[in-house]
Structure formats: C-alpha cells, structure tokens
Amino acid sequence: MTNLIQHFKKNFFKYHSDFQKKYQFNDKINFNQINFDIPNNLSHGHISTNALFIYLKSSTMEKTEIIKFFTKKLQSSSNVEKVEIAGQGFINIFFKKNYLISELININKMGDNIGKSNIGKNKKINIEFISANPTGPLHLAHSRGAIFGDVLSNILEKVGYEVTREYYINDAGVQIEKLGDSLYVRYCQLINQNEIDINEMNYPGDYLINIAKLILQNDKKKWLNVNTSKRKKYFENFAIKHILKIIKKDCKNMGIKFDLFVSEKKIIKEGIINSVFKKLKKDSLLYEGVLEKPKSINDPDWEPRKQLLFKSTKFGDDADRPFLKSNNDWTYFANDSAYHYYKIKRKYNKIINIWGADHIGYIKRMKSIVKVMSDDKIDFLIKICQLVNLKKDNKPIKMSKRSGNYISIDEIIKEVGSDVLRFFMLYRKNDTQIDFDLSKVLEKTKDNPIFYIQYAFARSNSVLNNANKIFKKINYKNIYNLENHIQYISDYEWKIINKILIWPNIIENAASNYEPHKIIYYLEDLSSMFxxxxxxxxxxxxxxxIDENNYDKTLSRLYWINSFQLILKSAFDIIGIKPIKKM
RNA sequence: GCGCCUGUAGCUCAACUGGAUAGAGCACCAGACUUCGGAUCUGGGGGUUAAGGGUUCAAAUCCUUUCAGGCGCGCCA
Structure with missing residues (x-):
C-alpha cells in the first residue's frame, strides 16, 4: 500500500464497525461527508479527519466518549505515533517514522509503476479533443485543448481507466465547400488563370498553395475543363485529406496520438441521425416553431422563420435549437447529436469533451441531447479551455484571421520546443486564460517553472553521479537497515519524504477532478523543497x-532522492516532457 | 436582454471541492558565492478572498442580491 489515505481509511472504517457494535449506534452517518485530508501544515499531522464533527452531528453521545474511543483505537495501530484532537474537533494523526520509511521503500520498489492505482479499473472513458475543422493547420488555441486532453487521458490511464482518445473531423458542410473553392482559386492562380478574385477566398493561408501544387503536378490543367460539381467534390476531398495530414503531423510534433478519428461525413452517410430523429419524435421533443431574433443579430433583414426545433429549453437551455436548415440539410447540431449518439452506443462509463471557450454557449444543448439519447444514463462531462494570449517580450502578438496569418503550432514548437509548450499549456487551470510569452518561457532562471523543475532533476542526478564516483557504485535503491538510517534523516528531509509519499494522492486528486494542473503545482513544490x-x-x-566518511548517512539521503527522481520521471511522463539529466 | 465562466497580496496564479493561522512566484527591501552545479537559497513587509445578506461546528468555496471583466446567443462549425 503506498497511498497513505487509502490505507488509513480502511483501518478507520474497521474502528467504525467496532464503534457501532459497542454503542449500538443508530447509523445515519453519511460516509461521503467524512474527509481524510493531508494537512498543509505538518503540525496538523500526516493525516487529518473531520470524522468527529460528523459523529457529533448524528448522535447524542458525549463528545469526550467518542474521542476516547477513537483515540484509543487509532493509537493501537502500529503505524501511529500519536493522535491529537485539535481545532474545533479535528482528529490529527501522526505516523511513526518507521512506517513512513516503509512507505518510501514501497515507492522505490514500485519504480515506474509509482502512482498507479485501480480506481478506474474496468471502466471505459471516451475523451474527444481538438476536433478542429480540417480547414487549416492547428494554431495555439487548439494546442491548449489538445495538450489538456492528452494529459488528462494519461492521468486517467494512470489510475486505471481504459481511455479512448478521439478526434471528430468536421469534414462536411458549408465551410468545407468554401475550403474546396479556396483551393481551386490557388490552383487557378498557379496556372495564371486570374479570372477568379483572390480576395474572395475564405481560406487565404499559404498552406493551400502547396496543396494546389500537388494537384497541378498530378493532373496538370485538367480541372479547368471538368464540370463544376465533380471538380468541387475532388477539391474538397483533396483539401481535407492533405490538411488532415498536416493536423496529424502537428499532433505528432506535440506528442499526441489519437486512438480514433471519426468523420462527420461518415456519421451522415450511415444515417445515424435517423435514430436520433425517431427517438426525439417519440419523446415529443421536436416541433415546427419560430425562434425569436437573437440579441446578437443586428441585421435589419432578419426575418422570423419556421423551422424544425429541438426542445432543449426543457433541459434548461435558453432557447430551443434548430435541427434542420432551410435547404432541408441537418444543422451542425443535428449531426453532432448523431455523433454523440454514436459515442453513447459504444458503451462508455464516461464521455468527456474538451472544448474551447468559444463553444460555451453550446454546452447546454449538447448536454440536453446526450441526456435524452442516453436515457440519462451516461456520465457526460464538458471541460472548457480558456483562451491563450500569445506574447513576445510581454507584448501581445496580433493574429489576423482575415489574412489567415495565424502563428501555427509548427512555428511555435520550432521556437520553444514541444516540452515547453506542453508545460505551459498545463500551468494554469483550464478555466483561466493563459499568457504564453515566447521569450519568457525560454528563460533559464528560477522564475521559469519548467526550468526550475528540470534544474532540480539535473541537480539530483548530479548528486547520484558524484556519490557513485566516491563510493564506487553505491546501491541507493536498497536500504538494508531501517533503524540505522532513520537516525540520519533531518527534520527538513522528513518534510520532503512526506511530500514524496503523497504523490499517489496528487494523481488521484488530479484524476477525480479532471485537473492536470495539480500535477504541475505539486512538481513545483517538490522541486522547491529539493x-x-x-x-x-x-x-x-x-x-x-554526500558525506564521504559516512556511507550509511549518504545512503539515507540518496534513498529518498531515488524516489524523488522516480516521481519526477513519472510526472514528466504523464505531462509528456523529457527529464534533463544534465543541462 | 439572457446564459456560462471569472473576480483571492501591486502583478500572475494556488488552495486537497465545506476545514484549522488563505499559500506560491514575480516585483520591492535586506542578506548568503574557497558551491555535492549560486541557473540557487535565507529573511522581511504586503489580504475585510469585488460588495452586502443568508445556510452551520466551520465559507474564498454552497444559496441570494448587486457591481466589474471575458466568452457565447437563428439555416458557421
């Protein structure tokens, strides 16, 4: 057992049953209310619980009697040094040093498996992220959701879930037609057919030029004389195919791999929408209606229109949402409903979507439809990643949508590297905005958290190397005499060891709250202590x-450095960056 | 107008999801280099957690009202 809290909890609930037997306690206790916390302040113990408050609330028993019972029980454990009742009624537990060291030994024995747990055992999770339209390369805003999704997946896998990483390709609709048209403009441009106005292009980015060149290479001028619908289809498909290649390469450069790409076109072709339509009809959630004019629209030509609507207001949405366009095509929302139904049918225990902040208004309708289509049986979570502001030397870098002049992921990775990008995309909680400063993130000072952490690792590595030289292959992965070593461990080291031991709780916490940033903050703390x-x-x-004259004392320090390194390596692995041994 | 998110030290952010004296880093002031790698560290000041009200043993966290900022709001995705 290398999870202090889990271990303790088990024992505690044993005492609880004893308590019940002895006092015929009428049990109305809500166990979810009993917390086992790791206090910030070590003077509050290694573990602290609010159990006493909960017992007091649901019994008429004397406080002193309850305290007497539990302190006696707790103190009888061979792991516990002392029990204190503090504050208004916290039970603080201090562990024996032997126990802490034995847990450290467990951590060292686990090696690369450190931090693993089975809270997600036999459960399947689907995480959909990025899902950027295949109309251009990825840019910075995408990278946040991308990295967030990837690392969240890593964390969930670490605690035992079976995770499917999924990308939904929006390869249907008006935007794709516009993309195909833009590619055709580029194609014509290459062969000096200038009758098409370049300013009309919806996707003016340079990347389409290279793709157009490919068509020219293969087919020469053939497409100038092909009928429009056939040509359009070809250019659309060609564009999607090659842009997807770019996107996949961007992902690869960020260290991200998907298990599954799902095409919107395919969802449409398979007619999944029909099942959705039937179900909604049956539940009387579709109707012909007229929407009010939205406040955001200033168009004087706006006219009310009768259309097929989904009754999402029934589930708390602000307005009902259109399902059919006026040309009788399904709306994006309708197709997305079909896609989510497709996910539901694959029987996951949980479905997670990672979205950008610009999709906030879309949450309620999506939750509504998932609720309906799963008969309220699927656990559906949407995480929103806020904006990323790109800066250099503390000045914002302007990006123009009109010229298609986005700074691509590719360029950013070339400038700062994927490790730095990944780190800083996780450095803030998902719902706060990030300032990403291209010059700041590369600074080699303690002000730069990634550098600071890497430096701690490099230093720790240097210690191990030096020790190896002095003591000729010192074996710091084993301790042969517990009692002997405990005497050498100083007060501050006990603090560090305690920090090391809570690593499994950090991961669990990050996993159960879907918050990767908790790992980064922990790493910063731990490195600082080092x-x-x-x-x-x-x-x-x-x-x-290193004490050249005292092998055992040196060993007692190298031993926790070994766990320190194991944690850093494991955390880096989760975040997707490489530890640097020498810098 | 409506919905969602945010508001914590001068600045950028944490706070184990309701726990104890709200913590870090910048910046500011004062210190430590014959160093296991000073690319670091030590000490100090700095707070009515936007404001008011409520819930309870306990509120930055939950409820409510107000204020401020961000994002979004019919046949784009």
Whole structure:
C-alpha cells in the first residue's frame, strides 16, 4: 500500500464497525461527508479527519466518549505515533517514522509503476479533443485543448481507466465547400488563370498553395475543363485529406496520438441521425416553431422563420435549437447529436469533451441531447479551455484571421520546443486564460517553472553521479537497515519524504477532478523543497547529500532522492516532457 | 436582454471541492558565492478572498442580491 489515505481509511472504517457494535449506534452517518485530508501544515499531522464533527452531528453521545474511543483505537495501530484532537474537533494523526520509511521503500520498489492505482479499473472513458475543422493547420488555441486532453487521458490511464482518445473531423458542410473553392482559386492562380478574385477566398493561408501544387503536378490543367460539381467534390476531398495530414503531423510534433478519428461525413452517410430523429419524435421533443431574433443579430433583414426545433429549453437551455436548415440539410447540431449518439452506443462509463471557450454557449444543448439519447444514463462531462494570449517580450502578438496569418503550432514548437509548450499549456487551470510569452518561457532562471523543475532533476542526478564516483557504485535503491538510517534523516528531509509519499494522492486528486494542473503545482513544490535542502547543505555541511566518511548517512539521503527522481520521471511522463539529466 | 465562466497580496496564479493561522512566484527591501552545479537559497513587509445578506461546528468555496471583466446567443462549425 503506498497511498497513505487509502490505507488509513480502511483501518478507520474497521474502528467504525467496532464503534457501532459497542454503542449500538443508530447509523445515519453519511460516509461521503467524512474527509481524510493531508494537512498543509505538518503540525496538523500526516493525516487529518473531520470524522468527529460528523459523529457529533448524528448522535447524542458525549463528545469526550467518542474521542476516547477513537483515540484509543487509532493509537493501537502500529503505524501511529500519536493522535491529537485539535481545532474545533479535528482528529490529527501522526505516523511513526518507521512506517513512513516503509512507505518510501514501497515507492522505490514500485519504480515506474509509482502512482498507479485501480480506481478506474474496468471502466471505459471516451475523451474527444481538438476536433478542429480540417480547414487549416492547428494554431495555439487548439494546442491548449489538445495538450489538456492528452494529459488528462494519461492521468486517467494512470489510475486505471481504459481511455479512448478521439478526434471528430468536421469534414462536411458549408465551410468545407468554401475550403474546396479556396483551393481551386490557388490552383487557378498557379496556372495564371486570374479570372477568379483572390480576395474572395475564405481560406487565404499559404498552406493551400502547396496543396494546389500537388494537384497541378498530378493532373496538370485538367480541372479547368471538368464540370463544376465533380471538380468541387475532388477539391474538397483533396483539401481535407492533405490538411488532415498536416493536423496529424502537428499532433505528432506535440506528442499526441489519437486512438480514433471519426468523420462527420461518415456519421451522415450511415444515417445515424435517423435514430436520433425517431427517438426525439417519440419523446415529443421536436416541433415546427419560430425562434425569436437573437440579441446578437443586428441585421435589419432578419426575418422570423419556421423551422424544425429541438426542445432543449426543457433541459434548461435558453432557447430551443434548430435541427434542420432551410435547404432541408441537418444543422451542425443535428449531426453532432448523431455523433454523440454514436459515442453513447459504444458503451462508455464516461464521455468527456474538451472544448474551447468559444463553444460555451453550446454546452447546454449538447448536454440536453446526450441526456435524452442516453436515457440519462451516461456520465457526460464538458471541460472548457480558456483562451491563450500569445506574447513576445510581454507584448501581445496580433493574429489576423482575415489574412489567415495565424502563428501555427509548427512555428511555435520550432521556437520553444514541444516540452515547453506542453508545460505551459498545463500551468494554469483550464478555466483561466493563459499568457504564453515566447521569450519568457525560454528563460533559464528560477522564475521559469519548467526550468526550475528540470534544474532540480539535473541537480539530483548530479548528486547520484558524484556519490557513485566516491563510493564506487553505491546501491541507493536498497536500504538494508531501517533503524540505522532513520537516525540520519533531518527534520527538513522528513518534510520532503512526506511530500514524496503523497504523490499517489496528487494523481488521484488530479484524476477525480479532471485537473492536470495539480500535477504541475505539486512538481513545483517538490522541486522547491529539493533546492531548499540543497542550499541547507551549503550552509551546514552536516546536511549535504554526500558525506564521504559516512556511507550509511549518504545512503539515507540518496534513498529518498531515488524516489524523488522516480516521481519526477513519472510526472514528466504523464505531462509528456523529457527529464534533463544534465543541462 | 439572457446564459456560462471569472473576480483571492501591486502583478500572475494556488488552495486537497465545506476545514484549522488563505499559500506560491514575480516585483520591492535586506542578506548568503574557497558551491555535492549560486541557473540557487535565507529573511522581511504586503489580504475585510469585488460588495452586502443568508445556510452551520466551520465559507474564498454552497444559496441570494448587486457591481466589474471575458466568452457565447437563428439555416458557421
């Protein structure tokens, strides 16, 4: 067992049954209300619980009697050093040093498996992220959702879930037609057929030129004389195919791999929408109606129109949502409903969507439709990633949509590297905005968190190397005499060891709240503690990692450095960046 | 106008989802380099958690009202 809380919880509930037997306690206790926390302040113990509050609330028993019972029970555990009742009624538990060290030994034994757990065992999760339209390369805003989704998947896998990473390709609709047209303009441009107005292009980015060149290479001027509908179809498909290639390459450069790409076209072709339509009809959730004019529209030509609407107001949405366009095509929302029904049918325990902030208004209708189509049986979560502001030297970099002049992921990775990009996209909670400063993120000072953490790893590595030289292959992965080593561990090191031991809880916490940033903040804390202890060694020779005259003392320090490194490596692996041994 | 998100130290953000004295980093002031890698560290000041009201043993966190900012709001995706 290497999860302090889990371990403790088990014992505690054993005591609870004893308690019940002895006092014939009329049990109305809501166990979900009993927390087992890791206090910020070590003076509040290694673990603390609010259980006493909960017991007091649901019983007429004397406080002192309850306290007496539990302190006695808790203290009888061989792991527990002391139990304190503090504050208005917290039970604080302090563990014995032997126990802490034995947990450290467990961590070192687990090696690469450190942090794994089985809370997601036999459960399947589907995570859909990026799903950017295949109309151009990915840009910075996409990368946040991309990296967030990827790392969240890693975390969920770590705690035992079976995760499907999915990308929905919006390869149907008006935008795709416009894309095909833009590609045709580029094609004509290449062969000096200038009768088409370049300013009319919807997708003016340079990437279409290269794709047009490919068509020219293969087919020469053939498409100038082909009938329009056949030509349109060809250019659309050609564009999608090659842009998808670019997107996949962007993903690969960020270290992201998908398990599944699902095409909107395919969803339409398979007619999944018909099942959705039937179901909604049956439940009387579709009707012909007229929507009010939305406040955002200032168009004087706006006219009310009768159309097929989905009754999403029934589920708390602000307005009912159109299902059919006036040309009798399904709306994007209708097709998306079909796509989500397709996900539901694949029987996941949970479906997660990662969206950009510009899709906030879409949440309610999507939740409504998923609720209906799954008979309220699927656990459906939408995580929103806020905007990313690109800067350089603290000045915003303007990006123009009109010229298609976005700074691409490709360029950013070339400038700062994928590790730095990944790190900073996770450095903030998903619902706050990020300032991404191309010059700041590369600074080699402690102000730069990724550097600071990498530097701690490099330093720790340097210690191990030096120790190896001095003691000729010291085996810091094993401890042979527990009691012997405990005497050498200083107060501050116990703090570090305690921090090391809560790593499994950090992962679980990040997983159960779907918040990857918790891992980053933990890493920053842990690294800081390492740097602090290092500096203590500069001030006080007794606190140096290596004591040439004392093998055992050195070993006692190298032993926790080994766990320190295991955690950093494991965390880096989850975040998707590489540890640097020497810098 | 409506919906969602946000509001925490001068700035950028945490806070184990209702827990104890609200924590870090920048910036500011004062210190430590014959160093296991000073690319670091030590100390200090700085807060009515936007404002009011409520819920309870306990509120930055939940409910409510107000204020401010962001995003979104019919046949784009």
């Amino acid at each position: 740097h602090i202890f290092w500096n203590k060694g500069n001030e006080n020779k007794d606190l140096r990692f």
